[in-house]
Amino acid sequence: MSALRLAAAGVATGAVLALGLLWHTPDETHPQAAPAAAPPIARPAAPAEAARPAWRATLAVPPEFERWVQEHSALRGTTPDGGWGPVVDGRLVPSAALRRRFDYVLQLDGQAPPEAIGAWVTEQARRELPAAAAAEVERLWQAYQGLRAAPASLAARAGDAESIAAALDERHAQRVHWLGEAWARAFYGDEEAALRARLASGWQTASADALIDATRLDSAAHQRLADELAAQARWAERIAAARAELERLQRQPGLDEAQRAAAAEQLLAAEFADERERLRARGLLGR
Secondary structure (H helix, E strand, O other): OOHHHHHHHHOOOHHHHHHHOOOOOOOOOOOOOOOOOOOOOOOOOOOOOOOOOOOOOOOOOOHHHHHHHHHOOOOOOOOOOOOOOOEEOOEEOOOHHHHHHHHHHHHHEOOEOHHHHHHHHHHHHHHHOOHHHHHHHHHHHHHHHHHHHOOOOOOOOOOOHHHHHHHHHHHHHHHHHHHOHHHHHHHHHHHHHHHHHHHHOOOOOOOHHHHOOHHHOOHHHHHHHHHHHHHHHHHHHHHHHHHHHHHHHHHOOOOOHHHHHHHHHHHHHHHOOOHHHHHHHHHHHOO
């Protein structure tokens, strides 16, 4: 096991499990030594019948790129994590191994162009797998990049189990949309199940003020922390007020369902004029 893998395993704490599962996969910190620039990959002219996606390799990845990866990139001196996973009858069987391989390769993010990284992954799959399995790796690589870039409208707040559950539901739906049910379950099923079990047992993440020792902050940082906590408190008050008003509308006599729905939409538009805030509010309020 490489030093890189051991370091990644050492930081897996309960709070990271909760929040890391929900948000986009963060870019890993690269080694401090500046890597050499990645050599470009030569690309032929696009065929007349149809243009290929920009990142897809149409020729073998040049040896210069693989030498750069091995000798100068963030992956130098490491053992590849994960793998392609099982192959049955020439096709890939969904497994978490492929996600680990993708995440391993994505440590090149910021050091080489995305199309070069994708071309390298595809070229390796074509060398090592049957054609159908290699095509599946190519499809899943593109889907994984789409998932990583997909914006989250719901924010998970430390100490707020309701917001964590709502954000997890949203992220799960995005994973299924991009990867399909089987691959989403293979990539994220164990993590999601563990988080849902902890939420069901009443577990919550530590609040921000409990994680930060305010006595060690300078005056400017202390003020920023106070401002952030105050903003969170104001948001919680706005959600509570909107929930109470929605409940009042549900009890108000003389309104049919269409009128109640219209009144609820007017309330949300008035209280949460910003579209992103309105999306977050909808998730928390079940609208």
